[in-house]
Amino acid sequence: MTILNSAYRKWSFHDFRIRAQYDLQAKGGSVAEDTLFMNMGYWKDQPQSLDEASRALARLVAEMARLGKDDNILDVGCGFGDNALLWMEEFAPAKISLVNISKKQLSVAGERITQRGWSERISLWVASATELPFEEGAFDKVTCVEASHDFDSREAFFLNAHKVLKPGGKLILADLLHPPETRDTYLEKLQRAGFVNVDARSIRQEVFDPFVDHLLRRAEKANPVSRWMTRAYIAYTKKTGVFQKLDFVITTAERPSRPN
Numbered sequence: 001m002t003i004l005n006s007a008y009r010k011w012s013f014h015d016f017r018i019r020a021q022y023d024l025q026a027k028g029g030s031v032a033e034d035t036l037f038m039n040m041g042y043w044k045d046q047p048q049s050l051d052e053a054s055r056a057l058a059r060l061v062a063e064m065a066r067l068g069k070d071d072n073i074l075d076v077g078c079g080f081g082d083n084a085l086l087w088m089e090e091f092a093p094a095k096i097s098l099v100n101i102s103k104k105q106l107s108v109a110g111e112r113i114t115q116r117g118w119s120e121r122i123s124l125w126v127a128s129a130t131e132l133p134f135e136e137g138a139f140d141k142v143t144c145v146e147a148s149h150d151f152d153s154r155e156a157f158f159l160n161a162h163k164v165l166k167p168g169g170k171l172i173l174a175d176l177l178h179p180p181e182t183r184d185t186y187l188e189k190l191q192r193a194g195f196v197n198v199d200a201r202s203i204r205q206e207v208f209d210p211f212v213d214h215l216l217r218r219a220e221k222a223n224p225v226s227r228w229m230t231r232a233y234i235a236y237t238k239k240t241g242v243f244q245k246l247d248f249v250i251t252t253a254e255r256p257s258r259p260n
Contacts, residue, residue: 001110003103003124036080036108039146039174040248042203043210050214057145057174058083059090064252065141065172067091074099074139074164076129076157077147081109081122088118097139099125099132130156134164141165145174158193165255171195173251183249195253203250208243 034051041053042060061083067073071093075083078098087093100106106124113122127133129144129151142161151157161171177186183200190198212234219230237243 001114001119001124003106003110003126035082036112037082038079040207040211041214042206043214044203044206050211050218053210053214054082055086058086060250061143061145061172061174062087062091064250065143065170067093067141070094071140072138073097074132074134074142074161076132076142076144076161077101077150078106078109079147080105081112083143083145084109084122085112085116085118088116088121095121095123097123097125097134099127099129101126101128128152130160132160132164136163137166137169138164139166140169142169142171143173146176148173149176149178155189155193158190158195162194162255167255168257169255171251171253171255173249175200175249175251177247177249179245183247186249186251190251190253194255196256198251198253200249200251202247204243204246204248207248208246212237212243 033049035054037051037054037058039054039057041047041050042057043053045056047053047056065071065073067087069092073087073093073096075096076099078084078100081098084096084098087096098106098109100109103126106126110119110124113119113124125133129148130153142165144157144161148154148157158171165171171190175186177183183202187198187200215230216234219227
């Protein structure tokens with residue numbers, strides 16, 4: 001399956017650093033079991049595994065986006081393509097373009113997409129989220145699941161997403177907010193990028209604690225070294241209050257149907 005490349009000369013040092021990190025994850029960075037999802041999942045309905053919770057998060061994003069059979073979708077920070085595979089199977093959009101800064105992750109995604117028979121409807125792009133290589137107004141929906149906190153910067157991504165959306169198109173995000181970012185400052189950034197009807201709903205209660213509980217349950221079945229490492233990590237997060245300082249939001253925003 002062909003992987004299309006954007007211009008590396010426009011990438012920042014941050015972009016190259018994140019690519020190196022994601023390339024390493026391509027060698028086994030997913031903590032899921034039966035899929036290659038790389039998110040903390042959505043645990044509202046008490047799924048029994050991280051795979052199920054990750055599918056639930058992908059479905060939540062699709063439902064908020066109201067994905068339909070005529071939609072041309074751009075998924076930015078796509079990982080190994082699990083969102084696209086689920087969306088094609090359950091929501092049947094017309095086309096999905098996947099953007100990832102890691103060619104190694106996209107290579108794995110491409111193999112999986114070809115095996116499922118979706119290569120005519122899913123395209124792969126090596127590109128930075130802040131230099132999207134698409135024409136203005138190319139997409140009906142732009143999605144990003146638990147990735148924009150790694151972009152350089154989130155504001156630049158919002159501007160790019162606004163540009164490539166059709167008038168009236170929607171941006172839908174599952175997003176991790178680090179201090180000093182708050183929902184208010186986050187929504188202001190979307191508005192400054194030109195979006196309207198912006199909303200960010202916190203689902204932190206359905207993400208952080210259940211994810212940690214899952215890690216603990218899984219650690220009990222692991223080897224002693226993995227069990228010790230997991231317990232040490234969780235003890236560190238509790239001592240430092242890492243998750244208490246974070247928020248996890250489902251965000252929707254629209255490009256105006258008419259110019260502002």
